[in-house]
Amino acid sequence: MQNLLNLPTPTPGIKGLKSFSDTIESYIRELEGIGRYQKSYGSLLIPLILNKVPCFVRQNITRDHRNDDWDISSLRKAIQKEICIQEADPIETDIIPTASIVTETTHKRWRPTGSEGNEYIHALTTNGLHRIHIILEELNGTLRYADYSIFHVGDESTKYLLNVTGYSGNAGDCLDSDDISGRANGMKFTTKDQDYDRWSLNCAATYKGGWWYSKCDYCDLNGKYGIHGPSWYLDLHGLVKSSTMMITKV
Numbered sequence: 001m002q003n004l005l006n007l008p009t010p011t012p013g014i015k016g017l018k019s020f021s022d023t024i025e026s027y028i029r030e031l032e033g034i035g036r037y038q039k040s041y042g043s044l045l046i047p048l049i050l051n052k053v054p055c056f057v058r059q060n061i062t063r064d065h066r067n068d069d070w071d072i073s074s075l076r077k078a079i080q081k082e083i084c085i086q087e088a089d090p091i092e093t094d095i096i097p098t099a100s101i102v103t104e105t106t107h108k109r110w111r112p113t114g115s116e117g118n119e120y121i122h123a124l125t126t127n128g129l130h131r132i133h134i135i136l137e138e139l140n141g142t143l144r145y146a147d148y149s150i151f152h153v154g155d156e157s158t159k160y161l162l163n164v165t166g167y168s169g170n171a172g173d174c175l176d177s178d179d180i181s182g183r184a185n186g187m188k189f190t191t192k193d194q195d196y197d198r199w200s201l202n203c204a205a206t207y208k209g210g211w212w213y214s215k216c217d218y219c220d221l222n223g224k225y226g227i228h229g230p231s232w233y234l235d236l237h238g239l240v241k242s243s244t245m246m247i248t249k250v
Contacts, residue, residue, distance in 0.1 A: 118153055118160040118189055121247070125152045129250040132164065134221075136171050136232050137242045144171035146232075151247060159188035159196055162212040174219040174232050175212075182218025182233065184211070221245070 124130065132151035136144045149166030164185050167173035176185040181198075188196035191210040195202040203213035208224030218233040221243045230240045 119156065121153045122155050122160065124247055126155075127249075130247050131166075131250055133246045133248065134169075134171070135244045135246075136240050139239055139241050141241075145169045146171040146174065148175060149250075153189075159194070160212075161188055162186065171232060177218060179218070181215040183214050184219050187212040187214055 130151050132148050134146045134148075136146065138144065146167065146169040148164045149168075150164065152163040154161035154163070162175075162184055164175045167176055174182065174184070177183045189210060190197045190202065190204045190213045192202060192205040195204070197203045197213035197216065199213070199215045203216035203220075204210050206216065207213075207220055209220065209222035209230075211220045211222050213220070219231065221230045221232065221240065223230050230243060232240050232243070
């Protein structure tokens with residue numbers, strides 16, 4: 001417990017954050033190993049660490065409202081996610097909101113304006129080459145990622161045509177899949193009142209969220225949380241708990 005009181009503040013940058021993560025993990029394992037964590041330190045451990053955690057990590061840590069304790073798994077997850085973001089590129093990265101189990105997407109009609117709209121993404125990706133880094137959280141809390149070295153969204157005259165290639169990662173190539181039924185690359189953006197998918201019905205109306213649908217399969221990070229989404233098939237095999245899309249200029 002004395003070690004926690006002397007927990008160092010992490011130094012700036014990804015190396016400092018990784019070192020800080022390793023340090024608190026060793027303290028947590030020590031407490032868990034001697035069987036005192038849940039009984040004696042459950043409500044004390046996280047607040048002590050929170051005093052040292054940077055604000056950009058702290059804001060992503062949730063509280064267990066059932067017993068008013070801070071959730072240790074949430075702390076670990078928040079630090080892991082921030083490391084993923086910094087590894088992508090902490091400088092000049094634009095984060096695009098997507099649907100999640102916590103924040104449900106809005107089911108809107110065609111409206112190409114707004115800070116979260118396709119017109120904004122088009123403007124971001126028009127000046128020079130851009131890549132995209134996508135962090136995906138599975139239902140069991142596992143974090144996966146998908147990187148694409150080329151990412152561009154066209155303007156309204158192209159119906160926000162998606163150009164995305166150059167996959168790498170451990171989530172599976174969902175956006176530029178060899179399977180045409182799931183491939184988002186080369187598709188126009190479908191909403192509930194603008195249908196450009198390859199399916200007989202409107203995928204956006206069915207899945208309750210706009211996306212670059214082909215035949216409604218595989219990828220849909222804007223779908224209403226539930227049976228139909230948000231989803232990222234291949235290596236994740238289905239539903240996604242949360243996702244973060246980060247666009248960076250090359």
